[in-house]
Amino acid sequence: MKVNNKLTKLIKYYNLINHNLIFRESAINRYKKKDLKNETKNITQQLNNLERSISEIKNCSLKNYATKMVFSDGNPNSKIMIVGEGPGANEDKEGVPFVGRAGQLLDKMLKSIDLDRENVYITNVVNYRPPENRKPTDEEINRYLPFLEKHINIIKPKILLLLGSTALNAILGNEVVISKARGKWHEKKIGKTVISTIASFHPAFLMRQPEQKKLAWIDLKMIRQKMRDLGIKKIAF
Numbered sequence: 001m002k003v004n005n006k007l008t009k010l011i012k013y014y015n016l017i018n019h020n021l022i023f024r025e026s027a028i029n030r031y032k033k034k035d036l037k038n039e040t041k042n043i044t045q046q047l048n049n050l051e052r053s054i055s056e057i058k059n060c061s062l063k064n065y066a067t068k069m070v071f072s073d074g075n076p077n078s079k080i081m082i083v084g085e086g087p088g089a090n091e092d093k094e095g096v097p098f099v100g101r102a103g104q105l106l107d108k109m110l111k112s113i114d115l116d117r118e119n120v121y122i123t124n125v126v127n128y129r130p131p132e133n134r135k136p137t138d139e140e141i142n143r144y145l146p147f148l149e150k151h152i153n154i155i156k157p158k159i160l161l162l163l164g165s166t167a168l169n170a171i172l173g174n175e176v177v178i179s180k181a182r183g184k185w186h187e188k189k190i191g192k193t194v195i196s197t198i199a200s201f202h203p204a205f206l207m208r209q210p211e212q213k214k215l216a217w218i219d220l221k222m223i224r225q226k227m228r229d230l231g232i233k234k235i236a237f
Contacts, residue, residue, distance in 0.1 A: 164202030
């Protein structure tokens with residue numbers, strides 16, 4: 001009986017002093033915050049280098065008509081990356097993607113699944129505005145595609161949302177059409193990064209075809225569920 005009492009007291013004692021922390025085999029990681037800062041600094045440097053490389057592209061007619069390069073917006077530490085087609089007039093003026101009416105709709109779409117620009121990362125297939133807001137040509141897409149793929153590999157998202165047929169075809173190929181590709185997950189390997197990729201309608205298209213918003217809402221709910229499945233938490237600045 002005395003032995004049992006001593007054992008009971010000993011167990012209570014170890015629970016009080018949190019013996020798991022004292023006698024754990026692996027060391028306590030006291031440098032996690034420091035490592036995250038270093039990782040963020042590294043990502044920022046890589047993005048700066050990529051932006052500089054894009055600005056130095058030669059023989060690109062888009063640059064002759066554009067006012068500014070439109071590189072990105074949002075949180076580079078996010079695990080959710082959004083790719084659109086290319087800058088429009090407002091984006092060309094501000095130097096930020098999705099700031100016009102289509103951008104306002106995108107913000108509402110993100111808000112519907114409790115996201116905003118502080119916890120996603122946004123870019124486009126091409127970084128300069130095509131004249132008259134026309135669709136980028138295949139030649140222009142191919143010129144910028146290596147930079148887009150590098151961009152994706154720097155961010156290393158777990159979810160990649162492709163808005164519109166230009167983004168869809170650039171990443172998943174020309175043999176797929178958005179009406180059939182949307183609403184489905186595609187596992188896409190880009191460089192060394194394997195990403196859960198989904199296509200949806202571009203906000204500009206939804207403004208012209210508002211009846212398609214119900215399908216876009218299905219896509220958004222799929223993204224919300226995928227976030228839960230992958231354990232993705234919102235990362236604010």
